[in-house]
Amino acid sequence: MRQKWKTALKCVAGAVAALALLNLFCAWYYNPTAYEWDAARATDTIRTPGAWTSRATEGCAWMRMDANGYNNAAVPGEDGVSVLMMGSSHAEALNVMQDQSAAARLGAMLAADGEAGMVYNIGISSHTLPRCTANLRRALERFQPTECVVMETQDVVFSAASLASAHADAFERLPATDVPLPDWITDQPLARALYQQAMSLMGAEEEAQDVPFELTDENFDDYVATLAFWLEDVGDVCAEYGVTAIIYYHPHLALQADGSAVIDAPPRFSEALGEAAARVGIVYLDLSEAFLDAYAESGALPHGFANTAAGAGHLNAVGHEIVAEALYACLRGESGANT
């Protein structure tokens, strides 16, 4: 009997030691920081301020969140914010090193020109363009950018329901915590990684997509008018705060059997968004051409990593670089943006 207990104890000790090692491994391999609600609601949620995060599942990157819970090297200093960048997980840029994000690169370019203000990134996962526009006033109020606010989107097909929610600021708030377990468990990287894997297996991450519809010559103007009605608020708010609004669209490139690459979204939707933005004085940057040019020149793809399918998933370092260059050119008045 005593021997049995001894054996059981050895096994338990072995298992606990392995769990500790796995925990360490996960801290390097996949350690997404938890969400918290943003008190100022510049965004629905923020990450745990000051927390370390790592992601070797898609790309390979490690960074510390800033004191506001966003992915920046530091919070804005005395010079304040010149450019505020909003958006989804693409803008949040957890898949590339902190200094490779579009915000960091743009900041470095502007700093080289002697710009004093900071490019501040408040991109957070799941913050689609309509959601960002709904939060826009509070974001501007909180961070007071002096030059412009940049909003990222990978989607240009919007349903009437999401636009109505954006217009009325009536989105249901994103959940603050994504793991329904006690903190002492969710603080463990292993537990978070396992939870994430379980969710992926169950497909729980699949968000409801906006219902696509066919955009024809007949309904094009109506659709543009609907978009303009939504974006009018954005233009008004930006005018009120004295900043320029920029929306940039970064479409996926789909590789074809003949070796070419095409934009996998119908171009009419991007045209519609661009036209609507122009009507209300918002700068619209469609990066389709820039992406196609980069592919044609060097086979570079703006999305995807060495450990995922090429061209799929989040913006990679190349993609962030192209975004930063396009924004820089736009801010310096050198780009072919719509306004």
Add this chain to the structure above:
Amino acid sequence: MSFASGTFLALFATMLFSQLVVRPLRARQWILLVGSYVFYGWWDWRFCFLMFALTLTAFFTGLGMARWPQRRRGLCALGVAAPLAVLGVFKYAGFFVDSFCALFGIAQPRALGIILPVGISFYTFQSLSYTIDVYRGKLPVCRDLMRFSLYIAFFPQLVAGPIVKAADFLPQLEEDRRPGRTAVWSGLNLFAWGMFKKVVLADHLSVFVDQVFATPLAFDSLSVALAVVSYALQIYFDFSSYSDMAIGCAHALGYELKRNFDLPYIARNVSEFWQRWHISLSTWLKEYLYIPLGGNRRGRARTYVNLMLTMVLGGLWHGAGANFVLWGALHGAALAVHKAWRRAHPQRRGGAATVAATLLTFAFVCLCWVPFRAETTTQALMVLRKLFCWSDGVRQVYSWSLLSLAALAGATAWCMRFHRDAAGTVHGQMPRFRAGSFSGAFAMTLLVGLTLVTMYTGGNPFIYFQF
């Protein structure tokens, strides 16, 4: 019901528990039989009737041969022809109709729409091995339908092998083989390694391989070459993982299945490759096809023809398609060339020549995987063109490919150091964790945890299910 699914784990746990607690042997075997049919019926319950019909055919053919020895030949022919006819209808009818129509320019009226029952190639070959062995007098007739049904339907190896010969398995069913604690532990140990190879290595590799084979012209030559090597690794990890899991499951339940893979990519020539790759199939083809065709007993030319024929049929066994025929023909030709080479150069060389031979064999095997993996001949040609005509494109140095190569190289080095037999031949052997010890619990927890954390969650069926 895939091995890498929660449903299977629940079924396996039930089977294992029943084998541990139920005492009468017959009751335990009945439970295994019912569980095996549930496992198979999970895909499509109608397949169970097909499998049972094939079981009855082989069973009564055996009884018939025992009852009417003077009609053994005819009964055996019937017992072989019937399963082959079923296999032909389900697996090859569409292919032959398509080929016939294409050859004579006939417009096809409509698709046949026959669903291929999963694992049919495997259990058909098992039933054939029984019939032929009984005919040859190598095996006594099985007179117990339940046990014979369990031999055909035994769920661990049912849908993707190893192909178990009746002579190896039926005698085990006569014995009271209650699984012990050590057997359960080492079975689970092997199962865990198999799961790791499948859901972590093979499935991650599939992401890269699928993309490159779908759009080879978009990638540069280096990436395409890496994708071809990645496919060689993927199919090895995928298929050998199934075999490991099958052997592990069976072991935990108290039964032994023979190994199906033995470090195939360290083979120094194609003949050795087939002694290490899908061993149960190559053994089956040798015993029931190559030797009956005359083997190497009828002169040199006939030996080469027999090798070619065996490998072409082996290719066709994998699937009804010109690509599989080509794959088989390439291997058949290589076997013939190697045989001729051995005849001309009987002395073996060591050192650098061995390394060169191993690399050359690996390169050849990788190239043969191209038509095997490609969905069309055009796709295969595009991949080959990219391989041999250097061109630019997307450079994707896929990290899982490098990691898998490193893992395989490390495992091979470990086996070369610790698992040589008396003749110096290296054998593959998964590390075994010691039951009831700190190190065993540590290693097992680490392996299972790593598998769960790093597994590919996109879902990917075992490659050999389609065969």
